[in-house]
Amino acid sequence: MSRLVVVSNRTADPRKTAAGGLAVAVRESLQRTGGLWFGWSGKIRGDPDGIDGQSGVHIQTFGNVSLATVDLTQQDHDTYYLGYANGVLWPVFHYRLDLADFDTRFSAGYRRVNQLFAHKLLPLLKPDDLIWVHDYHLIPLAAELRAMGCGNRIGFFLHIPMPPPMIMAAIPEHEWLMRSLFAYDLVGFQGHVDLGHFRHYVESEAHAMPIGPQRLRAFNRTLQVDAYPIGIDVDEFVGLANAKEGRDMFARMREEYSRRRLLVGVDRLDYSKGLPQRVHAFRELLAHYPENRDSATLIQIASPSRESVGAYDDLRRQMDSLCGAINGDYGELDWMPVRYIHRNVARKRLPGLYRASRVALVTPLRDGMNLVAKEFIAAQDPADPGMLVLSRFAGAAEQLKEALLVNPYDAQGTAHAIQRALTMPQEERINRHAALMKRIRQQDVHWWSRSFLDALAEAPQDERV
Ligand code: ADQ
Numbered sequence: 001m002s003r004l005v006v007v008s009n010r011t012a013d014p015r016k017t018a019a020g021g022l023a024v025a026v027r028e029s030l031q032r033t034g035g036l037w038f039g040w041s042g043k044i045r046g047d048p049d050g051i052d053g054q055s056g057v058h059i060q061t062f063g064n065v066s067l068a069t070v071d072l073t074q075q076d077h078d079t080y081y082l083g084y085a086n087g088v089l090w091p092v093f094h095y096r097l098d099l100a101d102f103d104t105r106f107s108a109g110y111r112r113v114n115q116l117f118a119h120k121l122l123p124l125l126k127p128d129d130l131i132w133v134h135d136y137h138l139i140p141l142a143a144e145l146r147a148m149g150c151g152n153r154i155g156f157f158l159h160i161p162m163p164p165p166m167i168m169a170a171i172p173e174h175e176w177l178m179r180s181l182f183a184y185d186l187v188g189f190q191g192h193v194d195l196g197h198f199r200h201y202v203e204s205e206a207h208a209m210p211i212g213p214q215r216l217r218a219f220n221r222t223l224q225v226d227a228y229p230i231g232i233d234v235d236e237f238v239g240l241a242n243a244k245e246g247r248d249m250f251a252r253m254r255e256e257y258s259r260r261r262l263l264v265g266v267d268r269l270d271y272s273k274g275l276p277q278r279v280h281a282f283r284e285l286l287a288h289y290p291e292n293r294d295s296a297t298l299i300q301i302a303s304p305s306r307e308s309v310g311a312y313d314d315l316r317r318q319m320d321s322l323c324g325a326i327n328g329d330y331g332e333l334d335w336m337p338v339r340y341i342h343r344n345v346a347r348k349r350l351p352g353l354y355r356a357s358r359v360a361l362v363t364p365l366r367d368g369m370n371l372v373a374k375e376f377i378a379a380q381d382p383a384d385p386g387m388l389v390l391s392r393f394a395g396a397a398e399q400l401k402e403a404l405l406v407n408p409y410d411a412q413g414t415a416h417a418i419q420r421a422l423t424m425p426q427e428e429r430i431n432r433h434a435a436l437m438k439r440i441r442q443q444d445v446h447w448w449s450r451s452f453l454d455a456l457a458e459a460p461q462d463e464r465v
Pocket of ligand 1: 372
């Protein structure tokens with residue numbers, strides 16, 4: 001069995017379930033193969049290390065899993081992480097060209113850090129390691145490793161959306177980025193929409209030839225591509241909902257909001273998540289369906305995120321003002337329509353909150369997948385489940401057809417769907433929830449990592465020179 005090497009911008013202690021996200025997704029495969037997880041330590045160091053050799057690589061061991069991390073200089077952090085990854089790729093891949101800052105220093109820093117990662121990772125590799133690279137921070141990593149002679153199987157998974165070709169083409173280095181993907185053996189996307197955009201890009205910009213349903217030839221290389229929608233650990237989440245803390249939280253919320261209809265939103269404070277549009281839609285609900293006044297309460301948790309990127313600061317101010325206005329305009333002495341919490345909430349408290357809510361609002365303007373949608377479904381009581389109002393622009397909408405799908409830009413349409421969710425008969429809720437639960441169980445996080453890694457292990461490899 002090949003050892004698994006996971007590479008991502010950040011790593012996490014693979015034993016901790018509290019971390020959620022990628023740690024849960026790759027833990028099992030790392031433990032099964034005695035794997036290695038490589039990434040940035042999260043620390044900034046004063047002096048640059050030499051790019052070659054093992055200086056500056058911190059190795060920690062947790063059972064049979066090793067974590068190897070490197071520090072970044074302030075300049076590398078500002079250009080690679082803040083500048084290119086989060087100031088160019090994140091906005092453009094979420095269709096927000098207006099927020100992108102195409103500064104050439106950023107792309108240079110991005111290349112430099114990908115080269116640094118390749119130089120520091122290469123000496124740690126064994127010949128038959130299976131390498132799995134995650135997300136937009138590290139698109140050119142395989143190309144850098146190949147340039148140094150690495151012949152291992154390398155797969156890449158894009159957690160965020162793939163934009164249509166005309167949007168992608170706005171990035172000055174778009175051709176280099178897309179060519180870099182052809183250094184991998186397998187590239188996975190969240191959904192078929194993303195896969196379609198990638199195919200259109202390489203067909204229109206690089207005259208790619210399809211070779212079979214999942215293989216493309218371009219830039220003199222052959223690449224396997226497919227959609228692998230990421231899931232959650234359903235049993236872990238159901239377990240959290242039934243654990244003491246989950247039950248206590250549920251009981252407290254039910255008591256506190258016994259006379260109210262509770263709605264919930266849980267997100268990172270990010271412009272892709274459609275938070276201002278959600279507050280507008282909720283305002284429309286109060287305006288057009290007055291029976292919700294003095295009753296419907298939206299708890300919106302928006303955890304702080306990337307606060308040193310300018311666009312995030314603007315969003316924070318916008319949310320403060322919109323939530324203040326709706327509470328000022330509609331609030332009563334004993335009822336506030338919106339409880340807006342700009343803080344992290346512990347993962348083990350979320351299931352109880354989800355279960356006590358009649359409706360979840362998961363309404364991003366664009367999202368790779370959105371795991372909150374799946375976590376909300378997993379936390380429900382199957383005999384009396386809450387309803388999910390889901391943006392058609394979340395990757396999860398490709399799978400979760402029994403949710404109420406909305407266009408988050410359409411405040412009135414969204415308000416109408418929220419009203420429908422709040423008033424949906426119990427039998428319809430039960431039927432929809434059962435279908436959704438079946439789907440998230442079939443394609444859970446274990447299915448996701450197994451399918452990707454099986455396909456990577458079997459992907460035909462190009463001859464490497
Ligand atoms: P994110 O944009 O971070 O991830 P998402 O999938 O919604 O988005 O959340 C990831 C995890 O963070 C979930 O487990 C969720 O519970 C947790 N989380 C989010 N907000 C939280 C909050 N305020 N408090 C506590 N926990 C919170 C990126 C892509 C997504 C894709 C994932 C996984 O942007 O589209 O689904 O990667 O591939």
